[in-house]
Amino acid sequence: xxxxxxxxxxxxxxxxxxxxxxxxxxxxxxxxxxxxxxxxxxxxxxxxxxxxxxxxxxxxxxxxxxxxxxxxxxxxxxxxxxxxxxxxxxxxxxxxxxxxxxxxxxxxxxxxxxxxxxxxx
Amino acid sequence: xxxxxxxxxxxxxxxxxxxxxxxxxxxxxxxxxxxxxxxxxxxxxxxxxxxxxxxxxxxxxxxxxxxxxxxxxxxxxxxxxxxxxxxxxxxxxxxxxxxxxxxxxxxxxxxxxxxxxxxxxxxxxxxxxxxxxxxxxxxxxxxxxxxxxxxxxxxxxxxxxxxxxxxxxxxxxxxxxxxxxxxxxxxxxxxxxxx
Numbered sequence: 001x002x003x004x005x006x007x008x009x010x011x012x013x014x015x016x017x018x019x020x021x022x023x024x025x026x027x028x029x030x031x032x033x034x035x036x037x038x039x040x041x042x043x044x045x046x047x048x049x050x051x052x053x054x055x056x057x058x059x060x061x062x063x064x065x066x067x068x069x070x071x072x073x074x075x076x077x078x079x080x081x082x083x084x085x086x087x088x089x090x091x092x093x094x095x096x097x098x099x100x101x102x103x104x105x106x107x108x109x110x111x112x113x114x115x116x117x118x119x120x121x
Numbered sequence: 122x123x124x125x126x127x128x129x130x131x132x133x134x135x136x137x138x139x140x141x142x143x144x145x146x147x148x149x150x151x152x153x154x155x156x157x158x159x160x161x162x163x164x165x166x167x168x169x170x171x172x173x174x175x176x177x178x179x180x181x182x183x184x185x186x187x188x189x190x191x192x193x194x195x196x197x198x199x200x201x202x203x204x205x206x207x208x209x210x211x212x213x214x215x216x217x218x219x220x221x222x223x224x225x226x227x228x229x230x231x232x233x234x235x236x237x238x239x240x241x242x243x244x245x246x247x248x249x250x251x252x253x254x255x256x257x258x259x260x261x262x263x264x265x266x267x268x269x270x271x272x273x274x275x276x277x278x279x280x281x282x283x284x285x286x287x288x289x290x291x292x293x294x295x296x297x298x299x300x301x302x303x304x305x306x307x308x309x310x311x312x313x314x315x316x
Contacts, residue, residue: 032137034140037137037140037141037144038140038144041140041141041144041145041148042144042145042147042148043148044145045145045148046148046314047313047314048313049148053266057144057147057148058144107138107141110134110137110138111134111138113130113131113134114131114134114135114138117130117131117134
């Protein structure tokens, strides 16, 4: 019983922290950006996706996608493989373990934020 | 003013979660079509072609109908399994889109099967089946990865061949299309798009 109430208290504290301005600052800014969030989400349900698959799925431009994909790659959140299919270059992306963890953390943060707001009403 | 910020934050969080969900659902179109299931469906077709080789008339049709039912069950079960692994409902965005595009051609195929068989034009059935199945896959898979509509187009080409050259052996054509194409494309989908 006590353990249960302690867990509930911890959860409330965690939610309140997430909703606080300091918690908002803790948000992974790299994941928070819309297109980067889309890239990570799409890769979370696919082993790999090509540059063109992502471009079509996220309805974005070549330039925009490559800028944001590079940022995620530099952070180690996605891995990129470049090959050739005949004479055509082919870029394939894959979510890394660090990327999956970052997305999970981000989702937890968003959920905690919503929970905190609901319980404060 | 002070209260507006948390409300705004919550709205933003909800909006972000919705965006993630939408993206995953759309990306799910990449995973909804089952590759391994497709290969099993192809194996069923090869088995049916072998069984139907010595049959004619009603018995021949029964073998292929039984194979179709078996293949549909395998297809649905493997698609459901794949969706569950991806954390999505089978009939979420991409699954629903696939069914909406695929079902009309299948209904037309069922009706034409009954009519053509009744008027004694069973020789046309393999071509009609391949053509309509291909049409359904092209239409249902239009929002999916390119390999899915490409598979549909191959079925359509096989159907057109069977209808334009009635001398081709029906069971061989059906084995090549429903067996060979399902296995080949199923393998590609399983390797490239996760199962």
